[in-house]
Structures are given as C-alpha cells and as structure tokens.
Amino acid sequence: MEDALNYRLATPQDLSALADLRWRLQTDDRPTTNQAEYERFVQDFVSLNLSEPRAGELFHWLASVENRVVAVMSVILVRKVPKPGKLNGRWGYLTNCYVLPEVRNRGVGAALLAAIKAWAVELQLELLVVWPSDRAYPFYGRAGFVRPPDPLVLEIAPD
Numbered sequence: 001m002e003d004a005l006n007y008r009l010a011t012p013q014d015l016s017a018l019a020d021l022r023w024r025l026q027t028d029d030r031p032t033t034n035q036a037e038y039e040r041f042v043q044d045f046v047s048l049n050l051s052e053p054r055a056g057e058l059f060h061w062l063a064s065v066e067n068r069v070v071a072v073m074s075v076i077l078v079r080k081v082p083k084p085g086k087l088n089g090r091w092g093y094l095t096n097c098y099v100l101p102e103v104r105n106r107g108v109g110a111a112l113l114a115a116i117k118a119w120a121v122e123l124q125l126e127l128l129v130v131w132p133s134d135r136a137y138p139f140y141g142r143a144g145f146v147r148p149p150d151p152l153v154l155e156i157a158p159d
Helices: 012-027 035-051 108-122 134-142
Strands: 005-009 058-065 068-079 090-099 128-130
Touching: 005 108, 012 035, 012 058, 012 068, 012 090, 058 108, 068 108, 090 108, 108 128, 108 134
Parallel strands: 090 128
Antiparallel strands: 005 058, 058 068, 068 090
C-alpha cells in the first residue's frame, strides 16, 4: 500500500478531509453519531483554517492514496526571540497526529513523520516537539524523539 501513498503539505482543497480526520482523532474514544454537530465542525474547521492569521505558521501534512486522505500531522512553527548571530530561530510543535485505523501499522505514520522531519531540516528548525499519548511514545522513540526533562508548565485554561 505504501507505494500508492503520497506525502505532502495540505492545500485548501484538503481542508474538509483534514477536518474529518480531526473529528475522528477527537471522537475515537467516545464516538458520536450527531451528524449536525459533525457537519458544523467541518464547516468551522475549514473557515478557521482559511481565515485565521496564523495560517502562515500552521502547516498540515497529509498522507493520501489516490484522492483519499488517510493520515495527518500538523506543525505549528514557533519563532524564537532573536539573539546575536541567530535572528530567525524557529522550532516546530507537532500536533494533530492521526492515521485512519484501517491503514495503521503499515508504515504510513512513520513515512509521514519522515517527510515532516526532512521538511524541518530544510526549514532549519531547531527542534520538533510533540506531547504524545501514552501509547504513542514508542512510535516517536523509533523516529528519534527523546524525552528530556519536562519543561515547566502553567496551565491557564484546561481542556
């Protein structure tokens, strides 16, 4: 299957499919059949992604086979405060990582992450950061991610 897969940055035409994957990521553990709520979310997701000012800092990467999006990983670029000798430092926050259940464990996520890592090197990002679920730690470890001492976090508005 991997030979038929395409890994690329999403375009505005992909936003409805990306909204569907985001919906699935958020509802996998608590499925809902509320079609109106789903349709409203897709519409809102597309609108926000087309109009939000941070559009230049948010990149959705996807894996697709033919015209079907089967996986997504999103990267938010974070600019660092300039310092002498390094005026344009940036790092990436990897989030929204989801592979459809029927294509999991076939290398789709690993190949998508490899494409993102190559892109991050091209952009000269200093690092990629991800806060994985407990079951995803081995996946990211295989890709070279390590767990340094945790940063200090101040929770302002919990989900």
